[in-house]
Amino acid sequence: MLAVQTHEITKHFGEVRALDGVSLQFEQGIVYGLLGPNGAGKTTLIRILATLSRSTSGTARVAGIDVVDDPMAVRNRIGLGGQFAAVDDYQTGRENVEMVGRLYNLSANESRKRADEVLERIRLTDAADRPVKTYSGGMKRRLDLAASMIGRPEILFLDEPTTGVDPGSRLDLWDLIEDLVEAGTTLLLTTQYLDEADRLADRIGVIDHGKLIAEGTSTELKNRLGGDVVEIHALDGDIDSSAAVLTPIAGEEPVIQGQSLTIPALRGVDTLTQVVRGLDEAGIRPEDIALRKPTLDDVFLALTGRVAEGEDAEARPTGPRGRRGGR
Amino acid sequence: MTTTQPRPKLTISQKLTHTRVITKRNLLRNVRIPQLLVFATIQPVMFLILFNYVFGGAITQGGPAAAVGDYINWLIPGILVQSAVFGSTQTAVGLTEDLRAGVIDRFRSLPMARSAVLTGRTNADTTRNLWVLGLMLAVGYLIGWRFGQGFLRVALAVLLVLFFAYAMSWVMACMGLAIKDTEAVQVAGFLPIFPLVFASSVFVPTDTMPDWLQAFAENQPITIISNAVRSLMLPEQAVEFIGFNQSELIWQSLAWTAGIILVFAPLAIRLYRRISD
Numbered sequence: 117m118l119a120v121q122t123h124e125i126t127k128h129f130g131e132v133r134a135l136d137g138v139s140l141q142f143e144q145g146i147v148y149g150l151l152g153p154n155g156a157g158k159t160t161l162i163r164i165l166a167t168l169s170r171s172t173s174g175t176a177r178v179a180g181i182d183v184v185d186d187p188m189a190v191r192n193r194i195g196l197g198g199q200f201a202a203v204d205d206y207q208t209g210r211e212n213v214e215m216v217g218r219l220y221n222l223s224a225n226e227s228r229k230r231a232d233e234v235l236e237r238i239r240l241t242d243a244a245d246r247p248v249k250t251y252s253g254g255m256k257r258r259l260d261l262a263a264s265m266i267g268r269p270e271i272l273f274l275d276e277p278t279t280g281v282d283p284g285s286r287l288d289l290w291d292l293i294e295d296l297v298e299a300g301t302t303l304l305l306t307t308q309y310l311d312e313a314d315r316l317a318d319r320i321g322v323i324d325h326g327k328l329i330a331e332g333t334s335t336e337l338k339n340r341l342g343g344d345v346v347e348i349h350a351l352d353g354d355i356d357s358s359a360a361v362l363t364p365i366a367g368e369e370p371v372i373q374g375q376s377l378t379i380p381a382l383r384g385v386d387t388l389t390q391v392v393r394g395l396d397e398a399g400i401r402p403e404d405i406a407l408r409k410p411t412l413d414d415v416f417l418a419l420t421g422r423v424a425e426g427e428d429a430e431a432r433p434t435g436p437r438g439r440r441g442g443r
Numbered sequence: 444m445t446t447t448q449p450r451p452k453l454t455i456s457q458k459l460t461h462t463r464v465i466t467k468r469n470l471l472r473n474v475r476i477p478q479l480l481v482f483a484t485i486q487p488v489m490f491l492i493l494f495n496y497v498f499g500g501a502i503t504q505g506g507p508a509a510a511v512g513d514y515i516n517w518l519i520p521g522i523l524v525q526s527a528v529f530g531s532t533q534t535a536v537g538l539t540e541d542l543r544a545g546v547i548d549r550f551r552s553l554p555m556a557r558s559a560v561l562t563g564r565t566n567a568d569t570t571r572n573l574w575v576l577g578l579m580l581a582v583g584y585l586i587g588w589r590f591g592q593g594f595l596r597v598a599l600a601v602l603l604v605l606f607f608a609y610a611m612s613w614v615m616a617c618m619g620l621a622i623k624d625t626e627a628v629q630v631a632g633f634l635p636i637f638p639l640v641f642a643s644s645v646f647v648p649t650d651t652m653p654d655w656l657q658a659f660a661e662n663q664p665i666t667i668i669s670n671a672v673r674s675l676m677l678p679e680q681a682v683e684f685i686g687f688n689q690s691e692l693i694w695q696s697l698a699w700t701a702g703i704i705l706v707f708a709p710l711a712i713r714l715y716r717r718i719s720d
Binding site: 163166167168188191192194195196198202204206207211215216218219220221247263267 | 452453457460461464468471472475476544545546548549550551552553554555
């Protein structure tokens with residue numbers, strides 16, 4: 117059965133088209149990664165699928181159920197975890213999770229048992245009876261994940277589960293999410309991190325300005341670039357002169373991100389040799405030079421002409437309030 | 444593809460459970476963050492003491508207030524209503540904080556009764572109000588307030604005030620859901636409250652106010668509730684001297700309170716349903 121199926125979903129906030137005709141579908145049992153920069157419409161789509169918000173036009177089904185037609189049935193089958201870790205600081209971890217269990221209509225007993233299970237799975241058993249205000253940011257995310265799982269959802273929506281957490285906690289969260297997926301939960305994950313989508317998602321949809329601009333497995337998306345790339349890190353003053361060397365070799369302008377210049381390695385190692393020789397002849401000494409596989413960064417750049425992680429979440433001033441106003 | 448399962452409908456008992464769970468959660472916040480309760484308590488007690496000692500002497504020089512003996516006996520019923528109404532702004536504050544934290548989003552994604560988030564909030568705020576009212580009566584007793592007609596009448600009066608506080612919580616729920624911002628709602632919530640509380644019989648009898656203001660003051664709910672409470676708390680001779688009609692005041696209070704709930708509770712639930720569209 118299809119876990120999620122949307123048809124030409126649009127969502128307008130006044131003049132702003134947050135979603136501009138998104139059609140996507142994926143079957144149960146996979147991890148679907150929705151990848152895009154901040155403001156691309158990812159959260160808006162999740163909110164529509166999780167019955168928090170209504171689309172302006174188009175239809176959406178979750179587990180085969182129309183989200184407008186029967187939102188309660190949808191809510192029975194989903195779990196929602198988010199970038200804002202909506203847990204109460206003044207309650208303990210266990211109280212938070214049990215409360216959500218009760219609101220999923222589990223009995224008090226079931227809630228208690230299930231809370232033990234999910235807390236164990238999320239490795240928070242030791243901290244379960246401490247107030248959440250003593251938790252680290254990463255622990256709060258894990259607790260949020262536990263709360264979203266207590267109702268045994270068929271489909272879990274995780275909206276930017278690692279945005280704003282430190283790198284160590286991020287790896288922990290990835291491990292936990294992988295465990296979840298092994299246990300058979302269908303997952304729709306949004307992220308602005310390409311490495312995250314690369315690692316976790318079976319299928320990736322790239323979203324930008326409210327449109328799905330590409331879809332496929334991580335390998336398929338990378339293959340769109342047609343192979344390896346040569347990347348050099350130029351010294352500060354050398355970026356323009358390096359570009360002048362690279363352009364004739366590639367037959368196109370290099371992609372420049374900060375001090376890094378990238379061109380497709382059309383002839384593999386030979387291209388690398390040409391670049392080294394060309395730079396040497398021009399008297400340019402780069403900091404670093406490498407032949408590498410394309411990353412999703414390169415894919416995103418090729419698709420949108422922009423760097424995906426350029427607008428980072430940390431740069432946003434107001435967190436959820438900003439999102440609510442803008443999205 | 445169409446669904447064949449019957450639509451799940453929540454049973455009454457499930458809805459009650461949801462309300463209870465949310466009420467408990469909100470009350471827990473007062474217990475676990477003691478500063479909240481301490482400051483929520485200090486302010487009304489401070490008002491009580493200030494008004495009693497600053498205005499008390501001047502106000503009981505003549506008129507209806509003089510008939511009750513010490514000013515504290517006039518003041519206590521009014522200030523109970525004032526505290527309950529001020530306290531109701533916490534409903535708006537609590538809701539906007541939950542909105543900002545994303546807790547409301549979580550609740551809205553759960554297969555729970557949507558009304559429970561609001562009833563759980565107003566229930567908890569009313570319970571907290573009961574604590575504040577009890578404390579005010581205790582402090583009032585220490586500084587000279589006495590029952591005029593026995594304990595049962597006082598209990599009935601407290602119930603009237605609580606019921607009104609519950610109604611005001613629904614008004615404030617609407618403001619919170621419409622304004623959505625904690626700081627803004629803290630200011631906005633008091634805008635309707637200040638004229639209602641001060642242009643009323645809460646602190647002073649209305650008969651020295653200019654005619655136009657008197658017309659407003661005497662017919663607005665806060666005066667009516669305050670006077671209803673007075674008619675239950677003052678000695679019977681004083682009630683008679685001032686000319687309070689006890690049963691009429693009680694019925695009017697109940698009618699105002701019920702009317703406010705009937706208008707604002709459905710409105711709040713509607714605002715809640717549409718909160719993100």
